[in-house]
Amino acid sequence: LVVPPALFVALASGVYAFLSLFLPQWSVRAGWPGGMLGYIAYDLIHYSTHHVAVLDCVSHIREMRKYHMRHHYRHPLFGFGVTTKLWDRIFGTLPPSDEETRPPASRREARKH
Incomplete structure (x- = not known):
């Protein structure tokens, strides 16, 4: 399941806004890049599991x-x-x-x- 980029941006923006309501802004900004890179890495691995031998x-x-x-x-x-x-x-x-x-x-x- 690879999420189309436009949908990913919309969902990620919503998650970012939600987290910003409950967590200090510095922690959201510090953790966000790692979370995004982790998800993108997972998506690439999942895609390659299906399509790259x-x-x-x-x-x-x-x-x-x-x-x-x-x-x-x-x-x-x-x-x-x-x-x-x-x-x-x-x-x-x-x-x-x-x-x-x-x-x-x-x-x-x-x-x-």
């Missing part, structure tokens, strides 16, 4: 790509992590393993091979 030679990146694709195509309520499984562990959203979701007869066949 160049770094699949790195095992962690290849594994996280497969993990994230399972979120989209098999278990949409689980496996939200793009770069790490940490938060899925913390929030209990780790997807079931392929072994757990395979019908019993298929499990027996898989063990034979």
